[in-house]
Amino acid sequence: MNNILLKKFQSIQKGFMEAFQVFYDKEEITTSQKKDLLHVRKNTASLWLFSFLKELKNTNSLVIYFKFFFK
Amino acid sequence: MLNCSLIGFHTFDSSRNFLTSCKKLLLINYESNINGDLAISYFGRNVIIRVKHVSSEPELISKEIQTQEFKNIYQMLKEKYKGKFIYVSVDNLMFLAGVRHKLEGYRRFMREIGEGCSNHNVLVQYIYQDDSIICEDERMKILELKDQIKELFKNIQREFGENSIEIVEKKITYAERLGILAAGHCFVRTCRRESFSLDIYEFLNLKILLDDYTDLSYILSGLSGVTTSLSGAVKVNPFDVITFFI
Numbered sequence: 208m209n210n211i212l213l214k215k216f217q218s219i220q221k222g223f224m225e226a227f228q229v230f231y232d233k234e235e236i237t238t239s240q241k242k243d244l245l246h247v248r249k250n251t252a253s254l255w256l257f258s259f260l261k262e263l264k265n266t267n268s269l270v271i272y273f274k275f276f277f278k
Numbered sequence: 279m280l281n282c283s284l285i286g287f288h289t290f291d292s293s294r295n296f297l298t299s300c301k302k303l304l305l306i307n308y309e310s311n312i313n314g315d316l317a318i319s320y321f322g323r324n325v326i327i328r329v330k331h332v333s334s335e336p337e338l339i340s341k342e343i344q345t346q347e348f349k350n351i352y353q354m355l356k357e358k359y360k361g362k363f364i365y366v367s368v369d370n371l372m373f374l375a376g377v378r379h380k381l382e383g384y385r386r387f388m389r390e391i392g393e394g395c396s397n398h399n400v401l402v403q404y405i406y407q408d409d410s411i412i413c414e415d416e417r418m419k420i421l422e423l424k425d426q427i428k429e430l431f432k433n434i435q436r437e438f439g440e441n442s443i444e445i446v447e448k449k450i451t452y453a454e455r456l457g458i459l460a461a462g463h464c465f466v467r468t469c470r471r472e473s474f475s476l477d478i479y480e481f482l483n484l485k486i487l488l489d490d491y492t493d494l495s496y497i498l499s500g501l502s503g504v505t506t507s508l509s510g511a512v513k514v515n516p517f518d519v520i521t522f523f524i
Contacts, residue, residue, distance in 0.1 A: 235491050235492060235493075236491050236494055236510075241510075242509055242510065243511070244485070244486060246507070247483055247486070248483075251333055251334070251337075252334060252335040253335060254333075255331075258330065259284075259328070262284055262326070262328060
């Protein structure tokens with residue numbers, strides 16, 4: 208279990224570092240702008256929707272409703 | 279709203295507004311969940327409140343970049359204002375967009391920097407009219423606003439030259455809008471009230487995709503929702519005309 212978690216954490220860290228390194232060397236933009244660009248690059252509309260649906264799954268009543276709806 | 283199981287808000291301000299109104303009207307207090315979410319217990323149910331904002335889709339933008347429409351308008355603006363610092367803005371024609379205040383602020387800014395520097399700046403403002411307005415009174419008000427904008431535009435052109443400002447009023451497609459945003463160095467949005475407009479996210483995504491970070495800056499109204507999510511933005515008070523561009 209610990210190994211799985213560690214691998215997951217390492218993959219997230221690697222992804223973050225790769226994304227950050229793209230903007231790290233750019234001297235024409237400020238650090239706060241780099242932060243913004245990273246934020247824009249990491250958060251996409253599809254990810255937002257995916258996380259929202261994932262949270263919907265955790266709620267009780269709507270799952271029953273969805274099950275009924277998709278039957 | 280409380281009959282839902284999950285209520286999502288884009289900004290923390292709007293969620294706080296909802297929570298305080300629940301507290302004042304229904305005397306319900308919020309609690310934090312086991313998962314760390316905010317939750318309201320209402321008639322034996324837990325209503326989860328989620329605060330996370332939506333963003334733009336880079337894949338969709340990268341597809342639009344390859345279209346001819348995008349390339350035409352992008353190259354046209356880049357060639358027309360070569361060597362100039364381009365302020366760019368695309369707004370809906372209404373009072374809350376704050377176009378009149380923006381133009382007034384731009385005029386004051388141009389006066390302050392003097393003749394030598396004013397030749398190096400240009401404001402490209404695209405305006406489109408919303409078709410959903412049915413009320414006759416509102417239409418008249420918008421016509422008045424249009425006249426005021428035209429007058430200001432002519433005054434600025436007379437004072438600082440024809441190449442200091444460009445206002446275009448027409449309906450534009452999504453690809454054209456992206457082309458206009460990509461051509462600019464500085465994105466300006468001085469709306470008086472706004473929930474969560476994704477124009478700035480599209481602007482930043484375009485800069486990443488085109489790998490063009492020269493003179494990147496963005497001026498955002500402090501009253502819009504997006505300012506809370508971006509730390510590198512120049513936040514301005516939309517009612518304070520004097521300090522818009524300074």
